[in-house]
Amino acid sequence: MTGKQKTFMIRIVITAVVLGLAVIFIFPFLWMISTSFKMEMDVFDFPIQLIPKTWNLENYKKVFADSNFLLFYRNSLFISVVSVAGNLVLSSTAAYAFARLKFRGSKGIFALYMITLMIPLQIVLLPKFILFQRIGLYDSYWALILPAMISPFATFFLRQTYLSIPMELSEAGLIDGASQWRIYWQLIMPLAKGSMVTVGILAFIDSWNDYMQPSILLRSVEKFTIPIGLEWFSTSNSSNYALIMAATVVSLVPILLIFILTQKYYIESIAASGIKG
């Protein structure tokens, strides 16, 4: 065997191993999907049958008919979309000011933003709960949306992008008589579109998957988001495994779709940012 053939063989073997491991690795997902189509009595059959004996669509029908899942979808969608839009507007204007405008206190305020990056959400939830109780926003979408619009991380990330765009571009705009707002909106921001999309996707996934904040700040079932709705649903159907798996699939589909459609941006952002988590 030549060296080339040998490397080729090694690659085939390793590919097979990694693929084999990948199947074990995603077994929980396979099991979830297969169980969601099973009859309840077949769920724990052994040997494990990933292809259901009888295909049963009742679970999905029940998830949409008996429960509030459509409502949960709507709530999650509203909260996530408005949060992300607000976050993009506020973070990108702040980032623009930090990166491309001169003003007194710029460095100090930016340092403050960097310090707030260290504050864990879990720690400030208790005072936020008290605040929202106080001002009457407890059990309202806005208790989730308003804080989610503020992201020192997004501000930092976008500032890096704005810094990488040559200053000459802004100067040319100024000479042509454009205001800074116009330069931001028509010249610079469009050049940062890639970063905006990245920040938007990260924020959307965070908001969609958030469990702790909605579980503390919302109380009415009709306002629940997908994650706490799923928990509520599983508590009220606790012994019905097939049904719960169907609900879990339903809860995961949108985020998996978004990920698959946007993975180009998402995977690029991992290398660039890393700070997520």
Next chain:
Amino acid sequence: MNHQVRMRKKNKFGRSESRTAYLMLLPSFLGVVIFLILPLLFVLYLSFTQWNFAKGFQGIEFNGIENYVRMLTDDRVKTSLANNLIYLLNVPITIVLAIFLGAALNKYVFFKKGVRVLYYLPFISSMVAVSMVFRNLFSEYGPVNEFLMNVLHISDPPKWFLSSAWVMPTIILIQVWHDLGNSTMILIAGMQGISKDLYEAAEVDGASGWQRLTKITIPLLTPYIFFLAIIGIMNSFKVYDVIKVLTNGGPGQSSNVLVYAVYHYGFKMYDMGYASAISVLVFAIILIVTAVQFAGQKKWVNY
């Protein structure tokens, strides 16, 4: 004359520029103050008080460091801290697995883009959904135990989430499963930054694949490994979702963690002062880890 005009014009630009800057910054800055800085200060303040939430703001009583003293003798807090420390095990396990997987994916595997997506799926799934699936997989007669009983002939398999000995290892396993794809991807990003010349030179010198991994790849990845370790440690002290959904800290207290203790005292007992003190403890730990990060970046990392 000409010069003066230009100066005046520049000043005018300067003033309107800073006005624009403040306007652009204001909404975000207000948010940072209202939703991050003031809440943090408020938690610090509350941690020195005794406050039953039901009594309203008049009920806040200053009690010095009593909450902190109480933590020293509180079994729930001690168990929680110990469990957070045990939980840290997920960090090295994930990193070691990610190094091997990353090395394989980066260099040897065909269709790596498709395979990567498979490994990434758990990371973008909500912890609630993940918990639902694992609760079933590891239930008493679930597929895992059926496999252990029927294939490996273990007559008395663990009860996983219902066993105080197995609950933490099982939750650590879930965390590793959840994070592996993301950590792998970050390491692959690092590997792609390593010059191919190094590997070619090593090959010429007759270095084996293992030697190339341990002598070139891993040393040059230290900034990334260090980064993953720091983020992993921070996340281990912030863990909550999976505990709340799967075990509520049980059985008994065996899977209590600090953030769950904050939830327990704050939102179940409405003992806001004490819950705040535990929050401050978590924050202090995060600050220490951050300090290590800053120090380590200068010292240990092999850029």
